[in-house]
Amino acid sequence: DAGVIQSPRHEVTEMGQEVTLRCKPISGHNSLFWYRQTMMRGLELLIYFNNNVPIDDSGMPEDRFSAKMPNASFSTLKIQPSEPRDSAVYFCASSFFFGRGRNAGNTIYFGEGSWLTVV
Amino acid sequence: AQKITQTQPGMFVQEKEAVTLDCTYDTSDQSYGLFWYKQPSSGEMIFLIYQGSYDEQNATEGRYSLNFQKARKSANLVISASQLGDSAMYFCAMREGKITGAGSYQLTFGKGTKLSVIP
Numbered sequence: 001d002a003g004v005i006q007s008p009r010h011e012v013t014e015m016g017q018e019v020t021l022r023c024k025p026i027s028g029h030n031s032l033f034w035y036r037q038t039m040m041r042g043l044e045l046l047i048y049f050n051n052n053v054p055i056d057d058s059g060m061p062e063d064r065f066s067a068k069m070p071n072a073s074f075s076t077l078k079i080q081p082s083e084p085r086d087s088a089v090y091f092c093a094s095s096f097f098f099g100r101g102r103n104a105g106n107t108i109y110f111g112e113g114s115w116l117t118v119v
Numbered sequence: 120a121q122k123i124t125q126t127q128p129g130m131f132v133q134e135k136e137a138v139t140l141d142c143t144y145d146t147s148d149q150s151y152g153l154f155w156y157k158q159p160s161s162g163e164m165i166f167l168i169y170q171g172s173y174d175e176q177n178a179t180e181g182r183y184s185l186n187f188q189k190a191r192k193s194a195n196l197v198i199s200a201s202q203l204g205d206s207a208m209y210f211c212a213m214r215e216g217k218i219t220g221a222g223s224y225q226l227t228f229g230k231g232t233k234l235s236v237i238p
Binding site: 043048056089110111 | 152156162163164169225226227228229230
C-alpha cells in the first residue's frame with residue numbers, strides 16, 4: 001500500500017518566491033496534518049484537517065502560510081512570500097479519526113518530508 | 120511545562136547490546152497514546168511502536184519494546200540486539216484523548232534522542 005506521498009522532496013528557492021508543498025494522504029484516512037521540523041524548535045504542528053476541514057491552524061506561523069485540502073486525497077501548504085527562516089523540513093501525515101471515543105491509539109503515518117531551503 | 124521530555128540528547132550503544140531511550144510525559148487525560156518514531160539521516164519519520172494508556176501489557180514490536188510505567192508517566196523505548204541500522208534520531212510522542220471542539224488528535228513530540236550504534 002502506498003504511504004503518505006509528498007512532493008517535492010527537495011526545494012531550493014529564493015526569498016520572496018512562492019512555495020507550494022503537496023501531499024497525498026493514505027487512502028481511507030480522514031485526518032491530515034502538516035508538521036514543520038527545525039533544529040531549533042523540533043517538530044511543530046502547523047495545521048490539522050479532519051474530513052477536509054481545517055480544525056486547528058493555531059500552529060501556522062503567520063499569514064504568509066496557508067493550507068488547503070480541496071478533497072480527501074490532496075492537500076497543499078503554501079508559503080508566500082517565502083523567507084530564509086522558513087527553511088525546514090515539512091512533513092505531511094495522515095491518520096483515521098473515528099469521532100468521539102478512543103482515538104488516541106490511531107497511528108499517524110508520515111510522508112518522507114519536503115526539504116525546503118530559502119536563500 | 121513540556122508534555123514530552125526526552126532527557127538524553129545523545130546515546131551510544133555497542134552493536135548487539137540492548138539500549139533504553141527515556142521518555143516521560145505529562146497529561147491530565149485518562150485516554151492517551153504514546154508513540155515512538157525513528158528518523159534516520161535520510162529524514163523520513165518511521166513509526167515504531169504504540170502504547171495505549173489503557174493497555175495493561177507493555178507493547179512489543181520485534182526488537183522494540185515499550186516499558187510503560189503509568190504511575191511514573193514514563194514510556195521508555197527498549198531496543199534489543201542493536202544493529203548499525205538503528206543509528207538514528209528517536210522521537211517519543213503523545214496523542215491525548217481529550218476532545219476539543221471538533222476533535223484534535225495531534226501528536227506532541229519530544230526533542231528526540233540521537234542514538235549511535237558502535238560496531
